[in-house]
Amino acid sequence: MAEPDETKLTRTKRAWAAAGRFLTGAARDGDGNRDGNRDGATRLPPGQHLVTDWPVLDLGIEPEIDLARFRLEVTGFVDTRLSLDWPALMALPQVARRSDIHCVTTWSRYDNDWQGIAVDEILARAGVMEIAGHVLLHGADGYVTNLPLADFAAPGALLATHWQGAPLTRAHGGPLRAVVPHLYFWKSAKWLTRIEVIGTDQAGFWERNGYHMRGDPWAEERYG
Ligand SMILES: Nc1nc2c(c(=O)[nH]1)N[C@H]1C(S)=C(S)[C@@H](COP(=O)(O)O)O[C@H]1N2
Ligand SMILES: [Mo]
Numbered sequence: 212m213a214e215p216d217e218t219k220l221t222r223t224k225r226a227w228a229a230a231g232r233f234l235t236g237a238a239r240d241g242d243g244n245r246d247g248n249r250d251g252a253t254r255l256p257p258g259q260h261l262v263t264d265w266p267v268l269d270l271g272i273e274p275e276i277d278l279a280r281f282r283l284e285v286t287g288f289v290d291t292r293l294s295l296d297w298p299a300l301m302a303l304p305q306v307a308r309r310s311d312i313h314c315v316t317t318w319s320r321y322d323n324d325w326q327g328i329a330v331d332e333i334l335a336r337a338g339v340m341e342i343a344g345h346v347l348l349h350g351a352d353g354y355v356t357n358l359p360l361a362d363f364a365a366p367g368a369l370l371a372t373h374w375q376g377a378p379l380t381r382a383h384g385g386p387l388r389a390v391v392p393h394l395y396f397w398k399s400a401k402w403l404t405r406i407e408v409i410g411t412d413q414a415g416f417w418e419r420n421g422y423h424m425r426g427d428p429w430a431e432e433r434y435g
Contacts (some may be wrong), residue, residue, distance in 0.1 A: 254311070256428035259319040260377030266318060267382045267387060270416075274351040274402050276386055283333075283370075283387065287346075287408035300370075300387070303328045303336075310367050310392035325390050326373035331364045339408055347407040348389050348400035356415035357412040357424065358398050360408070364391065367392050370403060395426040395433070 255261065278297045285293035306329050312320040339360065346363050348356050362368070368391045371379060379385030384401025391398045397417050418424055423432040 212422055231370075247339055253429075254321070255319055257431050258433075259313055259317055259428065262320055264321055265312075265323075265383070266314070268314065268316065268396075269401060270352060270354060273350040273381055275381060276351055276402060276404075281386060282404065284405040285333060285337040285408070286405060288343040288410060289408050290340065290341040291336070293333070293337050296335075297386070300328060300372075303332050306369060308367060308369055308390075310390065312392065312396050315395040315397055315422065315426070315433050323390075324375050325369055325371040325373035326376075327369045327387070327390070330368045330389075331371060333370065333406065334364055334386045334408075335361075337408070342410050343408045345409050345412045347409060347413060348398075348403060349405035349407060350384075350400045351402040351404045354400060354402075354416055356398050356400050357409075357413055358394065359412070360423065362391060362394055362398075362425070363389075365391070365393060393427070395423075395428055397422060398426055404407060 228288055281297045281300075283295045283300060285295075305326060307324065307326050309324050312318075312323055343360055345359055348358070349364075353429070368389070371384075371388050371390045372386060373379060374383065379388060384399075384403070387403045388401045389399045389403050412424055414424065418435065421434050423435040426432050430431055
């Protein structure tokens with residue numbers, strides 16, 4: 212990273228820390244870790260059952276994304292619009308995170324090992340404006356989902372490229388998907404191509420069709 216970006220990144224992160232921006236408590240997963248993993252007897256949210264396979268759920272269009280043409284756009288209420296190609300994305304710091312999946316259709320899957328890029332790495336590079344409060348995540352299949360910025364930038368969330376050590380398959384949203392493990396899985400957009408930073412909340416696809424605007428599995432925020 213060039214020096215001006217480093218400076219901006221540092222400045223943005225410091226400003227967020229000072230404002231306690233992503234430490235509101237709103238993104239808590241139940242045990243206060245905000246890592247998407249509740250511990251012990253309460254690890255399984257109410258109304259959920261465990262599975263060991265990984266079901267595929269989407270609207271039926273599974274776009275094939277050529278890495279040579281891949282772009283991740285960051286638009287809306289940001290200081291600098293980003294359009295990152297695959298090498299630019301890979302040049303960002305990579306993280307590994309383990310978390311549980313909770314789907315609103317009642318299945319949960321424990322201990323998913325993800326690799327990818329921490330959300331705040333991306334947001335800090337774009338510079339989120341003061342008026343920003345939410346994001347819309349856009350998938351290449353036309354899917355859209357909304358979530359509060361604080362949930363999207365929570366410590367357990369990432370933009371995932373790998374699952375259990377292997378590149379994400381196309382069916383599971385490869386090459387890049389959001390993973391926001393402390394919310395129901397419909398918030399984790401597959402085939403992620405655009406992060407649109409917005410002010411007040413706007414409903415995405417499922418949210419317009421009766422699903423909850425936030426989707427906290429421990430509060431059973433299934434339907435809105
Ligand atoms: N782009 C896109 N992302 C999406 C969806 C979709 O249809 N398109 N479905 C959502 C829903 S409802 C769920 S439960 C999860 C399923 O992810 P999986 O197929 O990897 O289990 O993806 C979410 N992300
Ligand atoms: Mo879902």
